[in-house]
Amino acid sequence: MPDNPPLTLENIREVPKVLLHDHLDGGLRPDTVVELADAIGYRNLPTTDVPELSRWFREAADSGSLESYLETFAHTCGVMQTEEALVRVAAECAEDLAADGVVYAEVRYAPELFVERGLTLDAVVEAVQAGFDEGTRRVAERGRNIRIGTLLCAMRQHARATEIADVAVRYRDAGVAGFDIAGPEAGFPPTRNLDAFEYLRTNNAHFTIHAGEAFGLPSIWEAIQHCGAERLGHGVSIVDDIKSDADGTVHLGRLAAYVRDRRIPLEMCPSSNVQTGAVRSIAEHPIGLLARLRFRVTVNTDNRLMSGCTVSSEFAALAREFGYGWDDVRWFTLNAMKSAFLDFDRRLDLINNVIKPGYAHLTN
Template sequence: MTQTQHEAASGVAIDIRTLPKISLHDHLDGGLRPATILDLAAGIGHDLPAGDAEALGAWFRESADSGSLERYLETFDHTIAVMQTREGLIRVAREFVEDLALDGVVYGEVRWAPEQHTAQGLSLDEAVEAVQEGLDAGAAAAIAAGRIIQVGQLITAMRHADRGQEIAELAVRHRDRGAVGFDIAGAENGFLPSRFAEAFTFLASEQFPVTIHAGEAAGLESIQDALVAGRALRLGHGVRIAEDIEIEESADEEQTDGQEVGIANLGRLAAWVRDRGIPLELCPSSNLQTGAIEAFGSTIDAHPFDLLYQLGFKVTVNTDNRLMSGVTLTGEFELLVDTFDYDLGDLLELTLNAVDAAFLPLEDREALAAHIASSFDAAAAGASGGAPGAGS
């Protein structure tokens, strides 16, 4: 069985890499190729902690795998440093899309903070335009190679800075030129979304969609504030909503598939998120590395992903930062299959959750959902029939 061919719970081998995927939570400055960082750093005289691509990639992964979000974020000093010129932004964005397409992503939303990329004289608008040029070039190259991909920008404001309104206006200015949504990111503890209340009111008045990093480094208060003050349509990570769920063991100790049956009691906030279908942008490997799931355990099988999925939350699968975590979206799906015995039907449901959550017009989401369902049907038929490339 190849690296991307996995036995699902149904016993059918599936080639996850070839399945169409949706990427909603993927940071531009967290997805660079190590070789590109080396090239760009050499051009500006920026010192790096390693001198070859393999060693540099290993340094990023080791530094990120610390159990601390703050330490995780320190790795971005090097990627952001090489993304301060128009040429650097174009190259990084182009390669970002090319790598997504190679991984089977057909629709991606790329989040990044333009305010962090003006140190060498670019204006905010020039930075956004450079990234869009790179995204367009990457999509064109992928399409020329026979792959389908569409990509949009999530313009992000840094929550510890005081530029929320300015960045919100920037996002709206570019809404018809690649920007599809707004986000706030950075240190979550101590910086609630409500400090940008004016910006979120402006975005709501412009009917511009918002996703907010919440429920990762901070807990339920962060999620509550993102929904109330931020008017978030999606929760970036949001994994700590599981802290508002109490599992009561069944008195008769029934078992299903070898596991004890329990009763889940949802708190008011968890019930609101689930019952309203507010999407969670879960990033399994990253959530483990940053300590976001430490209340549940220190191994991937302790991740509340499956708990949330089984309880009917609209969970989606994402990578967060592919360079730092050393992951791909294919790899994250493989991890879930291996950990929770998901089958092709589960992967389809998770993918369609992401389609429904995408910041796209309804007609586009319907067309995308139809394409994905058709592709999964073909994969299932090929796998069961032993077709080449589908697990044979």
């Protein structure tokens, strides 16, 4: 691109970006869903017309409720029950992210959701990793490079967190970057899984926790102070601990100040947060205030299929609403790379040799 190009969606796609919060089963291509359903005999899709199915996922997710939003995953998980399907979905995920300019991604999934047809947890992890290996190979053949680590999720409404944490530790030298808990927050606080988090800490393993999306400050406090979360998935409710005076003076509560002072990363997903009712609109998303106050904010997709988004489109939407420029996109990207569950040397290599050069002619 020339120097000082406009911050358009097309131009944003061309700069290096980092993605920390993206669900594998929330990012399938609609045509892949239809083809996999036909291959395994899955008959529950609302439609097999690809454009209509794409529209259905988006509209079904626009419910304003996290619980209703999560119901759309019955169909994506339903067609991901074989090794072949998992390999294909992961390979296509790598291709799609690279095409959007993502140079490093942590893609998460819950192995326990893909064992309905007899796969073991280990077989699920190995199939997904094989898919990412294949996808990164295809990407390299086209002259792009992407590095992908996976996060293994345990569903917080189930009782398999310690089992999944053990799998994450066993496969951490084979592509697994860390652990997470996902699913409905209300009624399933992070502390229900304390044994898993203690096991991870004693094994020097990384983990993030979905918190502050649908339940508020208590879930953030528990995730950090009881469970020891390194990052917060979403974390939008932290804004409830920030007060503003009529003259614009901002006061941080004890928890908000702790999160900012400790540089605890917030994995924010603007479009998804609107869909689940965590915020009313992109314009009202707390990312604007939190970025201005210099919290460690990162920009993510959550579920690309359900939200009809990419990292680039999320940046474009934020730029429209908050007037962000290239300096801001670079800042968010560096925040994400600094917060990745990747060893320091490789983080530094990507920052100095990929990300900073990619923005050198765009920022002041």
